[in-house]
Amino acid sequence: MTRKQLVVGGLICLLGAMIAVSHGTDPRAMQSEKRPNIIVILADDAGYGDISSYGAKALTTPNIDRLAREGLRFRDGHAAAATCTPSRYALLTGEYAFRKSGTGVLPGDAAMVVDTNRLTLPAMLRQAGYVTGVVGKWHLGLGGAGGPDWNGRIEPSPNDLGFDHSFIMAATGDRVPTVYVENRRVVGLDPADPIRVDYRAPIGDWPTGMARPDLLRMHPSHGHDMTIVNGISRIGYMTGGRAALWKDEDMADVFTREAVSFIEKQRGRPFFLYFATHDPHVPRVPHPRFVGKTKMGPRGDVLVEMDWSVGEIMRALDRLDLTRETLVVFSSDNGPVVDDGYRDDAVEKLGAHRPAGPWRGGKYSNFEAGTRVPFIVRWPARIRPGVSDALVSQVDLLASFAALTGQQLPQAAAPDSVDLLPALLGKSATGRAELVEQAGALSLREGQWKYIEPGKGPKMSVPTNTELGNDPAGQLYRLDRDPGETLNLVAGEAARATRMQSRLEQIRRQGRSR
Ligand code: NG6
Ligand code: CA
Numbered sequence: 329m330t331r332k333q334l335v336v337g338g339l340i341c342l343l344g345a346m347i348a349v350s351h352g353t354d355p356r357a358m359q360s361e362k363r364p365n366i367i368v369i370l371a372d373d374a375g376y377g378d379i380s381s382y383g384a385k386a387l388t389t390p391n392i393d394r395l396a397r398e399g400l401r402f403r404d405g406h407a408a409a410a411t412c413t414p415s416r417y418a419l420l421t422g423e424y425a426f427r428k429s430g431t432g433v434l435p436g437d438a439a440m441v442v443d444t445n446r447l448t449l450p451a452m453l454r455q456a457g458y459v460t461g462v463v464g465k466w467h468l469g470l471g472g473a474g475g476p477d478w479n480g481r482i483e484p485s486p487n488d489l490g491f492d493h494s495f496i497m498a499a500t501g502d503r504v505p506t507v508y509v510e511n512r513r514v515v516g517l518d519p520a521d522p523i524r525v526d527y528r529a530p531i532g533d534w535p536t537g538m539a540r541p542d543l544l545r546m547h548p549s550h551g552h553d554m555t556i557v558n559g560i561s562r563i564g565y566m567t568g569g570r571a572a573l574w575k576d577e578d579m580a581d582v583f584t585r586e587a588v589s590f591i592e593k594q595r596g597r598p599f600f601l602y603f604a605t606h607d608p609h610v611p612r613v614p615h616p617r618f619v620g621k622t623k624m625g626p627r628g629d630v631l632v633e634m635d636w637s638v639g640e641i642m643r644a645l646d647r648l649d650l651t652r653e654t655l656v657v658f659s660s661d662n663g664p665v666v667d668d669g670y671r672d673d674a675v676e677k678l679g680a681h682r683p684a685g686p687w688r689g690g691k692y693s694n695f696e697a698g699t700r701v702p703f704i705v706r707w708p709a710r711i712r713p714g715v716s717d718a719l720v721s722q723v724d725l726l727a728s729f730a731a732l733t734g735q736q737l738p739q740a741a742a743p744d745s746v747d748l749l750p751a752l753l754g755k756s757a758t759g760r761a762e763l764v765e766q767a768g769a770l771s772l773r774e775g776q777w778k779y780i781e782p783g784k785g786p787k788m789s790v791p792t793n794t795e796l797g798n799d800p801a802g803q804l805y806r807l808d809r810d811p812g813e814t815l816n817l818v819a820g821e822a823a824r825a826t827r828m829q830s831r832l833e834q835i836r837r838q839g840r841s842r
Contacts, residue, residue: 375664405703422742532567
């Protein structure tokens with residue numbers, strides 16, 4: 329570049345800044361109008377009713393409540409599915425997970441389920457100039473066919489899906505191997521003590537919960553009786569990797585520290601952080617400083633711990649003076665569950681607390697609590713605080729953030745993601761006209777109508793005590809008049825039910841709904 333070009337360039341910049349100032353905005357603000365930092369905080373199994381700004385009385389979540397107070401609190405916000413893997417698949421790809429086989433709840437040694445050539449949420453934002461990171465729960469598989477090489481280079485990993493940086497646990501806290509993976513490697517692994525994992529048969533000589541319940545500090549209520557790590561028996565068998573094993577009580581601290589450090593490292597370029605907390609998923613093991621913070625035992629205490637993690641992110645933004653120009657989403661990957669396989673006092677100490685709020689069912693369920701979750705969007709520079717009843721889903725974040733950053737999605741990308749930017753920013757009170765909710769069966773929402781297709785599964789999950797909402801005949805509910813889904817209107821509204829069933833079939837057949 330010549331000196332003259334530099335001077336002309338400088339003059340143009342100066343002119344731009346002068347125009348911006350004369351319009352009452354500084355250039356930095358103008359730039360961040362289109363490219364705010366974006367943080368998606370996704371809790372694991374937190375219910376609509378678990379947050380005090382959504383009505384919880386038995387515990388308080390002051391940090392999440394601050395997000396709600398300073399942002400837009402959605403009352404009809406949804407995870408894309410009622411369990412983790414399909415929900416996160418849809419969040420990251422903008423494709424309903426029912427279209428992709430193999431997206432049920434994955435074992436801890438599963439291969440990556442997302443095609444690496446798909447446009448993902450982080451890849452799309454990276455194209456817009458963002459630095460992208462994921463910290464926390466992954467649960468979308470790692471490695472190629474045959475699963476990850478725990479003792480070598482793990483590929484594909486989130487780093488092959490558009491994340492510049494990843495610090496994750498592969499699956500869930502209750503699944504082996506109980507180690508963190510940073511970028512493509514297990515953190516702290518001693519090569520002399522290789523990790524071996526098997527989900528079909530015992531491997532190595534570590535005790536199991538089944539054989540040695542006397543060694544447990546937390547006992548399973550159902551399942552979870554295989555290899556014992558850190559006094560807790562898990563799903564799956566493992567041995568080795570002693571130096572790399574996580575301590576459950578430190579997990580929230582570790583993930584939060586990684587998330588804050590990712591934020592602190594970014595300078596100049598906008599960043600996207602997908603922060604997926606493990607709380608309040610099982611096994612619920614709060615750090616000692618949170619033990620007894622609620623009267624609800626570990627489930628209540630890890631909810632408070634989760635709120636603390638959210639607060640640490642917010643304090644980092646405040647400290648770095650990034651609050652105004654950062655768009656923060658807080659939501660949960662699926663609805664709540666009380667007994668999810670460990671005897672952790674959650675049932676005994678629940679009291680009057682209703683994790684699902686006014687909604688029926690919970691995690692795993694076709695009923696509304698399966699996917700209707702807390703959903704808050706805060707962006708002080710652009711969003712006026714309030715409450716919204718727009719129908720929105722996490723599957724829509726991809727198309728909405730593409731619109732925000734001025735990007736056109738290719739026709740084949742994100743086939744079920746709808747640009748809901750006006751609703752997410754509170755410029756419009758209307759969100760989606762229709763939404764597919766996925767659990768054991770599919771449901772279709774159209775406004776306040778909800779049609780649940782015929783489901784073959786059981787009505788109840790006995791171990792978790794969840795009403796699954798399966799019925800061999802279709803069900804139709806009117807949520808504004810009957811939020812508890814108690815009155816099946818199929819008989820009186822047969823034509824509507826038939827039409828909604830055919831619409832569901834059409835959405836399935838067409839392979840896209842955008
Ligand atoms: C179930 C587990 C449950 C939980 C769930 C996945 C048993 C008996 N239950 O199979 O504890 O891990 O899978 O949860 O093993 S999710 O939030 O990741 O979808
Ligand atoms: Ca979950």
